[in-house]
Amino acid sequence: MNIYVIIILGDELMTSVLLVEDENAILMGLKYCLEQENFLCFTASNGNKALQIMKEENIDLVLLDLNLPDMNGFQVMEQIRNFCEVPIIFLTANLEEVSIVKGLDMGADDYITKPFKTRELISRMNAVLRRNKKNLGNIIKIGNVVVDLNSAKVLKNGHDVMLTALEYKILLTLVMNPNMVFTREKILADIWDVNEAYVNDNTLTVYIKRIREKIEDDVNHPSIILTVRGVGYKAGDVL
Ligand code: CA
Numbered sequence: 001m002n003i004y005v006i007i008i009l010g011d012e013l014m015t016s017v018l019l020v021e022d023e024n025a026i027l028m029g030l031k032y033c034l035e036q037e038n039f040l041c042f043t044a045s046n047g048n049k050a051l052q053i054m055k056e057e058n059i060d061l062v063l064l065d066l067n068l069p070d071m072n073g074f075q076v077m078e079q080i081r082n083f084c085e086v087p088i089i090f091l092t093a094n095l096e097e098v099s100i101v102k103g104l105d106m107g108a109d110d111y112i113t114k115p116f117k118t119r120e121l122i123s124r125m126n127a128v129l130r131r132n133k134k135n136l137g138n139i140i141k142i143g144n145v146v147v148d149l150n151s152a153k154v155l156k157n158g159h160d161v162m163l164t165a166l167e168y169k170i171l172l173t174l175v176m177n178p179n180m181v182f183t184r185e186k187i188l189a190d191i192w193d194v195n196e197a198y199v200n201d202n203t204l205t206v207y208i209k210r211i212r213e214k215i216e217d218d219v220n221h222p223s224i225i226l227t228v229r230g231v232g233y234k235a236g237d238v239l
Helices: 024-036 047-056 072-079 095-104 120-133 165-173 183-191 201-215
Strands: 016-020 040-044 061-065 088-092 109-114 137-142 144-146 152-157 157-163 223-227 231-235
Touching: 016 024, 016 047, 024 040, 024 120, 040 047, 047 061, 047 072, 061 072, 061 120, 072 088, 088 095, 088 120, 095 109, 109 120, 144 165, 152 201, 165 183, 165 201, 165 231, 183 201, 183 231, 201 223
Parallel strands: 016 040, 016 061, 061 088, 088 109
Antiparallel strands: 137 144, 144 152, 152 157, 223 231
16 A cells, blocks of 8 residues: 655645746736735746746746747756656747647647636646646655655755665655654664665664755755654654
């Protein structure tokens, strides 16, 4: 039986949307409308800014204009796809662009033609988000760290983190049981089958330190793997 828990922190209770559009009036109008609907909005007026935000924030959905000043929407999507599977809806200006979107089948989740009605956009967004929810069960998020159980990958700010099998197993043990404090003995028992190498109490400390160096923003003030003094460790706080 696999029960996966999604850990949601603070703002992540809201659906976060990245709006990429170089026409400021459209951008601000979209932002206003979506905020009325309780979406958490990030905005970018060019492709590079969009990519930067994608790497820094946990974005649930991207609305992506095709014609941007520094690169086109397809190039932005291609680069996003290098590090994340976020759903993307293209904002197209005319029928010619629609046919390009349809023809290319580049992995966009939907498209909508400008000018569009806000209600139509929101219903499309919700449909795309619903379709993508089925995948959520295999993703665990803590802060800016994502553990993808399907691919056994760990991402920090959208970038691959290279963990050894043993480090991954230790991290998984903790994040799959949020709020549970693990004694060092329990962790050692859990990871026993992963590695032939003998892991004792002292080496566990070393492994935890190595994992923290790879995933924490500040190893001296960890937020993903917390130390419970005198007991053991637990995954980061759920707000
Ligand atoms: Ca444009």
